[in-house]
Every structure is written in structure tokens, then in C-alpha cells.
Amino acid sequence: MKKRITALFLASIMGIMTLAGCSSAPAETPAEEPAAEETAAESLKISMVTDVGGVKDQSFNQSAWEGLEKAKADLGIEIGYIESKQDADYEPNLETLVDGENDLIWGVGFKMADAILAAAGNYPEQKYAIIDNDYADATPDNVLGVLFKEEEPSYLVGLIAGKMTQSNKIGFIGGMDVPVINRFRFGFLAGVKAANPDAVVDVQFVNAFNDPAKGKAVANQMYASGVDIIFHAAGDSGNGAIEAAKEQNKWVIGVDRDQNDLAPDNVITSAVKRVDNAMFNVAKELKDGNFAGGTTIVFGLAEGGVDIAPTTSKNVPADILEFVEAEKQKIINKEITVPGTEEAFNSMN
Incomplete structure (x- = not known):
């Protein structure tokens, strides 16, 4: 049965943070291995696969990475990413992150929906999350969907x-x-x-x-x-x-x-579109022992997941x-x- 997390629940958990500023991606991103930033050996490990826009797209993927960077800084979580140059890279990149023993693997973007679904079936013990996709009634228990009211x-x-x-x-x-x-x-x-x-x-x-x-x-x-x-x-x-x-x-x-x-x-x-908020919040929930697999979280204005830019007052x-x-x-x-x-x-x- 399809499950959704309510706006009231979201409003409470979104209140934990507000990201500010922009962070740059790490200088090195080897094609065959995720660019990982290590913390304590016992910490959680979360990595993401970008879509073809890459981690420095000044937009969607970069926002996702900034959320993980905050999770590293505030929560002590080990993080990493692999960039996809073409759609055909999604499946092998996800496979690489499975081999890297990540606690949670993110797919950034709806174009990764099929690859995430296939990986979740192949590795039912591995936790996955995806931005901008809802599998509706077919969401596997080891997959969390995240949508926004764009x-x-x-x-x-x-x-x-x-x-x-x-x-x-x-x-x-x-x-x-x-x-x-x-x-x-x-x-x-x-x-x-x-x-x-x-x-x-x-x-x-x-x-x-x-x-x-x-x-x-x-x-x-x-x-x-x-x-x-x-x-x-x-x-x-x-x-x-x-x-x-x-x-x-x-x-x-x-x-x-x-x-x-x-x-x-x-x-x-x-x-x-606060992809950064979503990435951080899910990381915090995971660290607290909570993973809402089989559900889809929806972020709107009421949940602090979307808004207009704070610099709007400069020109409007x-x-x-x-x-x-x-x-x-x-x-x-x-x-x-x-x-x-x-x-x-x-x-x-």
C-alpha cells in the first residue's frame, strides 16, 4: 500500500535546519571510485550518483551535494559522489557505491528511477533514496522517494x-x-x-x-x-x-x-528547490535510526522545502x-x- 509522510510530520522535521551559502565540490572525482570525504571509521556512509548535469551544475546536483556536505560537517557522516556523464552510467555507478559499502545510496533525478528500482531489487538489504521520483504503490521497502511541489x-x-x-x-x-x-x-x-x-x-x-x-x-x-x-x-x-x-x-x-x-x-x-534540505534531513533521520523506506516524502512551501531566493529583494x-x-x-x-x-x-x- 502506498504510504506518504504527512505535511505535519514534515513540518516538524524540516524545522531542524536551514542551509546557508554554497559549498564547492571536492577537487578530485575519480571516474571509477566515488569522491569520498572520510570521517570517523564508525560513522555512517552516504553517497550519491549525480545525473548528467554533474556535481558543479550550479543547480540541482550541486544543491544535493551541499546537503551531504552539511551532513558531514554537522553530523559526522562520511560522504561521497560519482558523476554520471551519460544515462548509461547510472547502473554501474550505483553498483560501485554498493561495493563501497554505503549505508544509503542516493540517485539524484527522475532519470535514475529505473536504475534505482533495479538496484533495489538486486540488493534488498541496501538502502536507497531518489530525488524527484515516486514509485507509487510499487515503492520497495528499501527505497525512499523524495518529491517537491515545484x-x-x-x-x-x-x-x-x-x-x-x-x-x-x-x-x-x-x-x-x-x-x-x-x-x-x-x-x-x-x-x-x-x-x-x-x-x-x-x-x-x-x-x-x-x-x-x-x-x-x-x-x-x-x-x-x-x-x-x-x-x-x-x-x-x-x-x-x-x-x-x-x-x-x-x-x-x-x-x-x-x-x-x-x-x-x-x-x-x-x-x-531545497534538495539540500532533503538530503540533510534524510541523513539526520538515518543517523537517528529512522529510514522511511517504501514511502515518498513531499516538500512544499509549508514544509520549508521550496521558496523564492533570499536575494530576491536586490532586484524586485x-x-x-x-x-x-x-x-x-x-x-x-x-x-x-x-x-x-x-x-x-x-x-x-
């Missing part, structure tokens, strides 16, 4: 875009046309519409999370067409959109992490921030339900 922070940055656009032309660049990215997409569309019904949003997908050149090309095309704000949800590909905004002195909205540091005058806000006027904060509280109080699918978005019309 639509919620996307709605908030959509409000900002709708209020700040001067051309009423806004862009959305997605990594792939898949459910997790569409939660960003439709939440953003709903926010733009709520703030500015006259604005139109150009939606395009680059079909890759590790192609910044293509992300930049799509962004340049959008800016040339009159778009003045772009929201990207495309991992490393979106870094190309940020570069285009910087070169053309346009506005762009980051994703996953606070990406203002990449272009301080151009990244007006970011839809922050105070009156708009006040408006956004009021709407945020309405979401937390369940006065607003943000759509995460096309069907839900269309039902709002």
Missing part, C-alpha cells in the same frame, strides 16, 4: 515576472517535457496569469539538462522576439540562458538554487515582494492551490 515557488516567481515585465512577453525554458519540469511550467504560467492576464508566455524545451549552448541559443531567440524575462527550469542547460541574459542585459529567473551570484544584475529571483521592488509574500501565505494556508499539470492549469480558466 509548482509553488514557480507560481511566486511567475507573480514577479508578471508584475515586472515591460513588454508583456515572458519566456519559459524547460529541460525536458516531463512531469517534474511541467510542475515548474504550469505553476509559473499560473503565477504570471494571476499577476498580469495580458502577458503571454513563450514555452520551449531544450531536451537536455546538460547543454548550456542550446539553452543560450533558445534564450537569445526569445530575447530577440521581445521577451524581457525568462524563467528556466533546465539544470545546466539553463546556465546558458543566464549567460544570454547577462550579455544582453535582460532579466532571467533561476532555478533550484539561488542563482543570483551567476549574474547579480540579471537574475532577479530564483525558484529555490518592495511592493511586489509584499504582494508575493501575501500570496505565499495563501498557498501555505491552502487558500490557493497551485496547478502542477496542464489539466489543473486549464481548470483554472
